[in-house]
Amino acid sequence: xxxxxxxxxxxxxxxxxxxxxxxxxxxxxxxxxxxxxxxxxxxxxxxxxxxxxxxxxxxxxxxxxxxxxxxxxxxxxxxxxxxxxxxxxxxxxxxxxxxxxxxxxxxxxxxxxxxxxxxxxxxxxxxxxxxxxxxxxxxxxxxxxxxxxxxxxxxxxxxxxxxxxxxxxxxxxxxxxxxxxxxxxxxxxxxxxxxxxxxxxxxxxxxxxxxxxxxxxxxxxxxxxxxxxxxxxxxxxxxxxxxxxxxxxxxxxxxxxxxxxxxxxxxxxxxxxxxxxxxxxxxxxxxxxxxxxxxx
Numbered sequence: 001x002x003x004x005x006x007x008x009x010x011x012x013x014x015x016x017x018x019x020x021x022x023x024x025x026x027x028x029x030x031x032x033x034x035x036x037x038x039x040x041x042x043x044x045x046x047x048x049x050x051x052x053x054x055x056x057x058x059x060x061x062x063x064x065x066x067x068x069x070x071x072x073x074x075x076x077x078x079x080x081x082x083x084x085x086x087x088x089x090x091x092x093x094x095x096x097x098x099x100x101x102x103x104x105x106x107x108x109x110x111x112x113x114x115x116x117x118x119x120x121x122x123x124x125x126x127x128x129x130x131x132x133x134x135x136x137x138x139x140x141x142x143x144x145x146x147x148x149x150x151x152x153x154x155x156x157x158x159x160x161x162x163x164x165x166x167x168x169x170x171x172x173x174x175x176x177x178x179x180x181x182x183x184x185x186x187x188x189x190x191x192x193x194x195x196x197x198x199x200x201x202x203x204x205x206x207x208x209x210x211x212x213x214x215x216x217x218x219x220x221x222x223x224x225x226x227x228x229x230x231x232x233x234x235x236x237x238x239x240x241x242x243x244x245x246x247x248x249x250x251x252x253x254x255x256x257x258x259x260x261x262x263x264x265x266x267x268x269x270x271x272x273x274x275x276x277x278x279x280x281x282x283x284x285x286x287x288x289x290x291x292x293x294x295x296x
Contacts, residue, residue, distance in 0.1 A: 072117040081108045088142050091118055101142045105131065130167030159188040178208040194227040215244040231258045247275045262293035
């Protein structure tokens, strides 16, 4: 009997030990989850400074589109020896622009442009003929070339005038494109009632677009005219000019008798000499001419 009690006590002791070492349900899963969280927290990258973050991420900027300019229509422009005033007025015909042209602009223009806008046409005319322009709103102002002149009263016996002009110019014969400075001095005098003497001198300096001197041209002209009677008149003209090609000397004289307002008989003499001599010099030439003006 005592042995049975010992055996029963041993069984109960073993059962107590087994209940003491048993792992509660869900404890293993909680341990695994805790270890995974600690591992993830340990691998997180350290926080970067604010300046480094801004450098790695460029700022996103959105620009609002500006006002869209209306497209200018394109056209062809081909004119030959047409008045400048009419050409400028025709350029703005049918557009929203108004054209204001200086009254001194009267020179004829010859130009041939293909597929150009209004602004491109104005710039081309400015480059060749020197007419400056400015656009204010819907108004376009055309300004003449720089001209300075001084003169006296033409009704007086002695008339004096001086003109200075600077402009851009193209000369195909001399293969020249650049700026031109022109000085013109004129002197007119009347003697003995019906005798008139005129002297005119012109000095032209030409420069390329890079301001390199190209050439200097001079022109001197003297004219003496005498009205003997209402029908009989005479005139003598002498002219000397020189440029980079050489010098030209011309003398022209005529005696004319006017039969009517539309008919006249003219006797004349021409002399021309070029230095250095070139083919085409006239030398001495006498001529007789009868002119009559027909009316249709």
